[in-house]
Amino acid sequence: MAAWVEGGPVAVVTGAGTGIGQATARMLHSRGHAVVAVDIAPQALAWAEGIPGFACVFGDVSQEAVNIAMVESAVTTFGRLDAVVLNAGIASRSDWEADDALEVFDRIMAVNVRGVVQGIRATAPTMAAGGGGSIVVIGSTSGIRADPNRWAYDASKAAAINLARAAALDWASRGVRVNVAAPGPTMTPILQGGRITPEHLAELTRPIPLQRMAEPDEQAEVICFLVSPAASFVTGAVYMCDGGITANVGIFPPRAKD
Numbered sequence: 498m499a500a501w502v503e504g505g506p507v508a509v510v511t512g513a514g515t516g517i518g519q520a521t522a523r524m525l526h527s528r529g530h531a532v533v534a535v536d537i538a539p540q541a542l543a544w545a546e547g548i549p550g551f552a553c554v555f556g557d558v559s560q561e562a563v564n565i566a567m568v569e570s571a572v573t574t575f576g577r578l579d580a581v582v583l584n585a586g587i588a589s590r591s592d593w594e595a596d597d598a599l600e601v602f603d604r605i606m607a608v609n610v611r612g613v614v615q616g617i618r619a620t621a622p623t624m625a626a627g628g629g630g631s632i633v634v635i636g637s638t639s640g641i642r643a644d645p646n647r648w649a650y651d652a653s654k655a656a657a658i659n660l661a662r663a664a665a666l667d668w669a670s671r672g673v674r675v676n677v678a679a680p681g682p683t684m685t686p687i688l689q690g691g692r693i694t695p696e697h698l699a700e701l702t703r704p705i706p707l708q709r710m711a712e713p714d715e716q717a718e719v720i721c722f723l724v725s726p727a728a729s730f731v732t733g734a735v736y737m738c739d740g741g742i743t744a745n746v747g748i749f750p751p752r753a754k755d
């Protein structure tokens with residue numbers, strides 16, 4: 498696998514500090530891309546600092562200035578922009594009757610939906626002017642089906658998915674492909690940080706036909722495919738990487754391991 502080479506394609510990955518974003522940034526870099534890594538938590542990007550072929554931008558993707566800064570970083574540091582992975586996202590439970598329900602909803606929508614709008618607005622014109630490119634929006638099984646007590650997150654991911662479809666239509670003639678990679682439950686630091694018990698893990702994996710969680714690299718592989726020239730005729734698509742969850746109507750549990 499080729500590592501980053503000067504003059505190769507240039508990608509922006511938001512939420513690159515941990516989890517799926519970090520795995521994607523590392524994989525793109527290992528396959529020849531220069532990568533602008535973006536995260537709200539500066540310490541989260543320590544892994545990328547000082548490695549040739551990486552540049553770091555700190556800030557909140559719901560803010561227009563951060564989206565402009567990440568494009569400027571790509572162009573000034575590496576000379577162009579070819580691919581964008583809009584991965585930064587937040588999740589939390591939502592209680593319909595909680596006093597702060599609307600604050601929680603507004604924050605989730607700001608990051609997961611407004612952040613995607615800002616990301617597309619900031620990056621698509623630059624890629625179109627440079628001859629084209631690829632945007633991958635990170636959706637979720639929660640944007641296809643719904644979860645109990647997570648209505649704000651579910652609404653945000655459904656919105657992000659249809660935003661990507663609409664953007665695909667609007668940018669196709671200008672050479673910019675827009676697709677969704679939609680993960681199912683994935684072992685990111687949220688789950689590996691000791692806050693998950695073996696019983697909870699068993700409960701989470703029971704509805705997954707493949708009977709396990711995904712690793713971040715399994716999500717990164719799908720994202721890298723959508724970025725790559727191998728997906729040159731793919732736009733407006735939603736690629737599930739969910740171990741089969743959304744294939745199930747949900748009335749009957751999937752077959753357990755023998």
Ligand SMILES: NC(=O)c1ccc[n+]([C@@H]2O[C@H](COP(=O)([O-])OP(=O)(O)OC[C@H]3O[C@@H](n4cnc5c(N)ncnc54)[C@H](O)[C@@H]3O)[C@@H](O)[C@H]2O)c1
Nearest residue numbers: 512514515516517536537557558585586637680682683685
């Ligand atoms: N892990 C899963 O099971 C799973 C399942 C479906 C979808 N997803 C989606 O995949 C994406 C990545 O998830 P993950 O599990 O790797 O998450 P994570 O929490 O491990 O990593 C998210 C990263 O985004 C950064 N971030 C958060 N808010 C930000 C903001 N406003 N601006 C910039 N950076 C910000 C965080 O600091 C963190 O480094 C998210 O969009 C999430 O909704 C994850």
